[in-house]
Amino acid sequence: MTRWSVAIIGTVFSYVVAQSTNAPCKNNSDTIWSYNSIGQTPCLMAAYIQGACQPDGKWVVQALPDVSFRYNGPDSSAANECTCSSIAYALSSACGFCQGAGWPEWSQWTANCAASDVHNGSYPHPIPAGTAIPDWAFVPIDGFVSAAFMFAHRIA
Numbered sequence: 001m002t003r004w005s006v007a008i009i010g011t012v013f014s015y016v017v018a019q020s021t022n023a024p025c026k027n028n029s030d031t032i033w034s035y036n037s038i039g040q041t042p043c044l045m046a047a048y049i050q051g052a053c054q055p056d057g058k059w060v061v062q063a064l065p066d067v068s069f070r071y072n073g074p075d076s077s078a079a080n081e082c083t084c085s086s087i088a089y090a091l092s093s094a095c096g097f098c099q100g101a102g103w104p105e106w107s108q109w110t111a112n113c114a115a116s117d118v119h120n121g122s123y124p125h126p127i128p129a130g131t132a133i134p135d136w137a138f139v140p141i142d143g144f145v146s147a148a149f150m151f152a153h154r155i156a
Helices: 002-016 028-034 042-051 086-098 146-155
Strands: 019-021 059-061
Parallel strands (some): 019 059
């Protein structure tokens, strides 16, 4: 009985830590709108969303080295329905924003994505367990995302 319990706990623990980030939101008062209803940063939500299409379910969002960097979207080896969704783009862009950095245009984010993998305003899978995605992340992207962030701040 004890061995079985330990195995289950180990499995659950591995699942819970599959998505991670070391990217801090630098100014909580300006970025609190980007957190979800359970207090997760957009960086952690981006890890959950992008990890959902990985065979092992894991995805790590690394902190940007400094504000001159940004998250540019998936390279061709990582491009899939999850990473090429506007949800991943919005959350990753908000992650960059909360670190004081910029973000790419939607067309740059999807540059390495097959047309069949691009989902704008929707997410092609169930939302992963352990996270919640705010409504603002589902606003369809039209060009540069700054307007979406303005809108998100109002509806969050």
